[in-house]
Amino acid sequence: MLTIGCHLSSSKGFLHMGKEAVSIGATTFQFFTRNPRGGRAKELDHEDIRAYEEYAIAHGFPVILAHAPYTLNACAREGRTREFAWETMADDLKRMEALPGQMYNFHPGSHVGQGMEAAVELIAACLNQAMTKNQTTTILLETMAGKGSEVGSRFEELRAVIDRVRWPEHMGVCLDTCHVYDAGYDIVNRLDEVLEEFDRILGLERLRAIHLNDSKNPFASHKDRHEKIGEGSLGAETFVRIINHPKLRKLPFFLETPNELPGYAGEIAFLRGAYRE
Ligand code: FE
Ligand code: FE
Ligand code: ZN
Numbered sequence: 001m002l003t004i005g006c007h008l009s010s011s012k013g014f015l016h017m018g019k020e021a022v023s024i025g026a027t028t029f030q031f032f033t034r035n036p037r038g039g040r041a042k043e044l045d046h047e048d049i050r051a052y053e054e055y056a057i058a059h060g061f062p063v064i065l066a067h068a069p070y071t072l073n074a075c076a077r078e079g080r081t082r083e084f085a086w087e088t089m090a091d092d093l094k095r096m097e098a099l100p101g102q103m104y105n106f107h108p109g110s111h112v113g114q115g116m117e118a119a120v121e122l123i124a125a126c127l128n129q130a131m132t133k134n135q136t137t138t139i140l141l142e143t144m145a146g147k148g149s150e151v152g153s154r155f156e157e158l159r160a161v162i163d164r165v166r167w168p169e170h171m172g173v174c175l176d177t178c179h180v181y182d183a184g185y186d187i188v189n190r191l192d193e194v195l196e197e198f199d200r201i202l203g204l205e206r207l208r209a210i211h212l213n214d215s216k217n218p219f220a221s222h223k224d225r226h227e228k229i230g231e232g233s234l235g236a237e238t239f240v241r242i243i244n245h246p247k248l249r250k251l252p253f254f255l256e257t258p259n260e261l262p263g264y265a266g267e268i269a270f271l272r273g274a275y276r277e
Contacts, residue, residue: 002243002275003062004212005029006255006264013045014052014099022059024265025272030065030254033092033104038071038084041091044098053099064099065140065174065209065254068092068106074126075109075119075151082122085109090130093137100136103208105174107142108152108161119151124164133167140174140208145182145224153183153222155201162206172208173198176256177242178227179211181234184220188238195247210253212239212271228257229267240274249275 005026008017010033021029034041056064068089076082089106096104111119131139141161146153151161162171175198181187185194198204214232216225230236242248255267 001027001060001277002249002272003027003252004243004255004268004271005064005252006257006259006268007031007067013048015048015055018052018055018059018061020261021061024261025268026264027059027061028064028252028254030067030105030256032069033066033095034069034088036067036069036071038069038088041095044095046098049099063252064102065252066092066096066102066104068104070107072106073109073112074106075111075114075122077112077114082126086126086129089126093130093132093135093139096137097135103138103140103172103174105140105142105209107144108150108158110149111151112149116151116157119149120157120160120164123151123161127161127171128164128166131165131167131170135170137170138172138208139170140172142174142211143176143180143183145176145179146184146222147182147224153179155198159201162202171206173202173206174209174211175207176211176213177234177239178213178215178232179224181215181219182217182221182223184222186219187242188219188234191238191241191245195245204247207248207251210242210248210251212242212253212255213257214239226257228259228263229255229270236270239271243271243274244276 005028010031214227
């Protein structure tokens, strides 16, 4: 069974997202932990969470993926921005434990002139103050396109962060297809080689989720503009190969394409049809 879903709005709660996912043929989904531009999170609704958990079991949802606000920059230069990021991550991870055993994805950040090494230290320090030994949430570092001074467009940079984390057993990686292609990993023509490189540097067992996005820009453009599946520079065939790849096919896949629900439903139907059971 292909585990696939898309990014959904969390404004109406978990049960609502679960039902929305089912309505478009999904068995998982991604959501922002709070307003993507940052700010305070809504109070947790424990009744909604219990109802969602029952619904998820009944509908065979294996795992869902939380996404930190994209403004979160754990390695920001300015004190207040960095402080916000560290507080947000600690608060998010604490809240995640209300729905145990899920995944939490974040963008490593931008070093804004401080250099990669300083950034890696700050990101690891942020994780170390936010994570706890017994947490049930797996934290995912997302592979980035390398726009501006973004950290995480090379597998080595993600590895350097994980190497500095106190409990690396709680760490994984989310591979974003648009981002890695924009970053210069040729998953269109050399998917096997890219996965070998990932395995050598990070270990494939760290790969826990895939963001499925086509790209509006050409290979190695370092841009990060998502496109609908099959309408960008990666092309539909690439996605058919990715979801069926023996090393990837069991992973949960998340669409972050520029779509409303009907568009997502169409992409999910296409990919389910292309999945070899
Ligand atoms: Fe992301
Ligand atoms: Fe992504
Ligand atoms: Zn992106």
